[in-house]
Amino acid sequence: MAGDKRWVGTWAAAPAPAEGVVGFNNQTIRLNPRLSIGGERLRVRISNAYGNRPLIIGAATMALRDKGPTIVAGTGRKLSFGGRDCAVIAAGAVQYSDAIDLSVPPLADVAVSFHLPGEVPANFAITGRYARQTNYISPPGNYAAATVMPVGNLTDQWFFLCGVDALAPSDALAVVALGDSLTDGNISTIDAFCRWPDQLARRLVARAGRPVGVMNNGLGGNRILHDIRGDSGLRRFDRDVLAQPGVTHVIVMLGTNDLRNRWAKPEEEVTAEHVIAGLQQMALRAHTAGIKIVGATLTPFGNETYMANAWSPTREMHRVAVNAWIRDGGAFDGVADFDAALRDPEIPTQMRAVDDCGDGLHPSDGGYGKMGDTIDLALFA
Numbered sequence: 001m002a003g004d005k006r007w008v009g010t011w012a013a014a015p016a017p018a019e020g021v022v023g024f025n026n027q028t029i030r031l032n033p034r035l036s037i038g039g040e041r042l043r044v045r046i047s048n049a050y051g052n053r054p055l056i057i058g059a060a061t062m063a064l065r066d067k068g069p070t071i072v073a074g075t076g077r078k079l080s081f082g083g084r085d086c087a088v089i090a091a092g093a094v095q096y097s098d099a100i101d102l103s104v105p106p107l108a109d110v111a112v113s114f115h116l117p118g119e120v121p122a123n124f125a126i127t128g129r130y131a132r133q134t135n136y137i138s139p140p141g142n143y144a145a146a147t148v149m150p151v152g153n154l155t156d157q158w159f160f161l162c163g164v165d166a167l168a169p170s171d172a173l174a175v176v177a178l179g180d181s182l183t184d185g186n187i188s189t190i191d192a193f194c195r196w197p198d199q200l201a202r203r204l205v206a207r208a209g210r211p212v213g214v215m216n217n218g219l220g221g222n223r224i225l226h227d228i229r230g231d232s233g234l235r236r237f238d239r240d241v242l243a244q245p246g247v248t249h250v251i252v253m254l255g256t257n258d259l260r261n262r263w264a265k266p267e268e269e270v271t272a273e274h275v276i277a278g279l280q281q282m283a284l285r286a287h288t289a290g291i292k293i294v295g296a297t298l299t300p301f302g303n304e305t306y307m308a309n310a311w312s313p314t315r316e317m318h319r320v321a322v323n324a325w326i327r328d329g330g331a332f333d334g335v336a337d338f339d340a341a342l343r344d345p346e347i348p349t350q351m352r353a354v355d356d357c358g359d360g361l362h363p364s365d366g367g368y369g370k371m372g373d374t375i376d377l378a379l380f381a
Helices: 196-207 233-242 256-260 272-288 313-328 338-342 365-374
Strands: 005-012 024-031 039-047 055-057 059-064 087-089 094-096 100-104 110-120 130-137 153-157 161-169 173-179 212-218 249-253 292-296 334-336
Touching: 005 039, 005 173, 039 059, 039 087, 039 110, 055 110, 059 100, 087 094, 110 161, 161 212, 173 196, 173 233, 196 212, 196 365, 233 272, 249 272, 256 272, 256 313, 272 292, 272 313, 338 365
Parallel strands: 005 212, 173 212, 173 249, 249 292, 292 334
Antiparallel strands: 005 161, 024 110, 024 130, 039 094, 039 100, 039 161, 055 087, 059 110, 130 153
């Protein structure tokens, strides 16, 4: 807090176990988030949520991004942690940086770089998440302050970085998008910012008025009731919603993966009643914290090819029942009817072909845009 200002999340990535075999040894990572709201003072959050030992950050910087691994000359700012240039982040913990002075407009692309001075082997249990954006890993060395960072490897994951916050006016709002791969933007075009939270952020900036930070805490494969590549929605709700800086609203789109039962375990087969019970708990927890919650209906997947045998008439019956409850059950402060926006009126168990990326489950870039357009901005008055 600073007078009539308060910290608001302007970008986020839900921590999860990194995909694939990943390790680092005396390397610098340069990550390129696009912010939602701008500001004059910023800070970052670095997560060691899944690490099994302390994570050592040798140096860290933040700057306006130019293109590729290049930052805008003169905008680089050293990040400190409690006044120190380095940080040791305990296993399972998150570390906030000290605030820096850096003027960024809304929808700015920034570069957050940090040097990992020692070895971080794959068995460290590295925290990451796929990004649908190109990020950069250096050859050995500390290049955190380099205007043009040399590139050893490209990556489409967010490693360790879990948030960027802006010091915003006291009336600023912040919304968390809590969901699965359909919120995280899976299959959308890399580096094109086609996720529905991206579209929501653009619409809110164009509307002007009070700023609204948008934090995308979608997580591929996520379910309400059971863990899968990271914590379930109910398990991560405190960390990824309630603990987000300045959060005033949450939009929840979860339940599709519960119904699909990815691992085909009989004990994880769910009904509409199970999904509704989980969503009710989220609504209660949000309201207890003074946060407004918007329920998003589940989009159809009747012709899915992403996973064999994911759809069945019984699971469709449960999806329809969940959507009816989301619309009419009265638990939410608003509804984002993604199902109505994308379903084929002739075949309501499927998305329109134009809104389907081709796998019957994930939207196309245009479909994601329609989802973002469906949300009533009056919810964030």
